Amino acid sequence: MALIVQKYGGSSVGTLDRIHHVASKIAEHKRNKHDIVVVVSAMYGETDRLIHLAHALTPHPDPREFDVLISTGEQVSMALLCMALHAIYCPARSFTSSQIGIQTDDVYNKARILNVKTDRIKSELQKGHVIVIAGFQGITQHGDITTLGRGGSDTTAVAIAAALRADECQIYTDVDGVYTTDPHLVPEAQLLPIISFEEMLEMASLGAKVLQMRSVELASKHNMPIRVLSTFSSGPGTLVTFEDKIMHKRLVSGIAFSQEEAIISLAGIPKQIGLEGLILDKISQAYIEIDMIAQNTTAQDTVDFTFTVQRREHSKALKIIEDVAKKMGATSVKTNAKVAKLSLVGIGMRSHTGVASVMFKALGEAGIPIQMITTSEIKISVVIDEAQLERGVRVVHQAFNLDQRPVLAENYIE
Ligand code: ASP
Numbered sequence: 001m002a003l004i005v006q007k008y009g010g011s012s013v014g015t016l017d018r019i020h021h022v023a024s025k026i027a028e029h030k031r032n033k034h035d036i037v038v039v040v041s042a043m044y045g046e047t048d049r050l051i052h053l054a055h056a057l058t059p060h061p062d063p064r065e066f067d068v069l070i071s072t073g074e075q076v077s078m079a080l081l082c083m084a085l086h087a088i089y090c091p092a093r094s095f096t097s098s099q100i101g102i103q104t105d106d107v108y109n110k111a112r113i114l115n116v117k118t119d120r121i122k123s124e125l126q127k128g129h130v131i132v133i134a135g136f137q138g139i140t141q142h143g144d145i146t147t148l149g150r151g152g153s154d155t156t157a158v159a160i161a162a163a164l165r166a167d168e169c170q171i172y173t174d175v176d177g178v179y180t181t182d183p184h185l186v187p188e189a190q191l192l193p194i195i196s197f198e199e200m201l202e203m204a205s206l207g208a209k210v211l212q213m214r215s216v217e218l219a220s221k222h223n224m225p226i227r228v229l230s231t232f233s234s235g236p237g238t239l240v241t242f243e244d245k246i247m248h249k250r251l252v253s254g255i256a257f258s259q260e261e262a263i264i265s266l267a268g269i270p271k272q273i274g275l276e277g278l279i280l281d282k283i284s285q286a287y288i289e290i291d292m293i294a295q296n297t298t299a300q301d302t303v304d305f306t307f308t309v310q311r312r313e314h315s316k317a318l319k320i321i322e323d324v325a326k327k328m329g330a331t332s333v334k335t336n337a338k339v340a341k342l343s344l345v346g347i348g349m350r351s352h353t354g355v356a357s358v359m360f361k362a363l364g365e366a367g368i369p370i371q372m373i374t375t376s377e378i379k380i381s382v383v384i385d386e387a388q389l390e391r392g393v394r395v396v397h398q399a400f401n402l403d404q405r406p407v408l409a410e411n412y413i414e
């Protein structure tokens, strides 16, 4: 008998009809003699509604009370789902995270799970019940309610699956799984049958829409594979697992991108030791997060220094840098607040060369200038003009045959 943890997201339980549909899916798994632990999100839109209520009342709601408020949506879903299960004669019982003992730290709004107690779950499973648990919420050691950050029900599910050593952790959502890139941008994007934890984390900008990134980190730490599936269609979804489990490794798995970027560049800085630290010191004091950094020495023996920040911090960062540039004697500051980052992701890059040149050639042939490049072991990121992002993603996607079904053999490295 397999033990399966299933999580149903907000759109999966968004209406009473959908709750009935989810109940019948669960009952079917139960009939197949599986032990089922279900984690539910709030009904679609409910968490947003609660957040708006709080902010309409006061601009700075007390964090403790805020979590008490926004954790309630999940309690509604869990009770309704149990009622729907009872209506089809499937024994089920719902529990809040405090009833189960999902212990977190006391960082309200983005608490981390420290420990999951399993005794109550196990004893209820022994009675033959389906267990339905409220996602997104936890409890501090002092008994106060916390929440785990937006999308946190995924993390609840993974934490419970890991604590129970479940056979599978299934995340049911409204898409079929993880795609090679965003299908809204590139309709030819293909569903990935399997992807490694590491790739999934690198695909964050796409993946985050499907899975809370913290749940992927947790799953990777506890060796708990996750399967992302659609509630509304019957495909196998995408298995997110460790690299060793992937028999046929693809050279590249997908293309992630983020649009809200800005680039700032200081040119002609007279050389001095430690200038990099001096430039970024004030930026970090202002709590501005830096993403990419590049530096080079010019023929005149001065230094050019370029970095990217999130667009909403652009004007703040630029003001600081203009000041720094004056003090350090830089010849100019250039900036572009309308850039995007495009990242090619694949574990195959670890052992194969030539990936970057195919990518750069595709962009070059499309007439798309690259403004900055960074690489890691399994990722190559470039900064390009935001207006050219869509075409950039498309041509790189094509250059690696990511739009072919079945994916061409040459995209496999083993
Ligand atoms: N209901 C919460 C949210 O909307 C948690 C979740 O759905 O995972 O963020």
Ligand code: MG
Binding pocket: 009, 151, 154, 209, 210, 211, 212
């Ligand atoms: Mg989600």
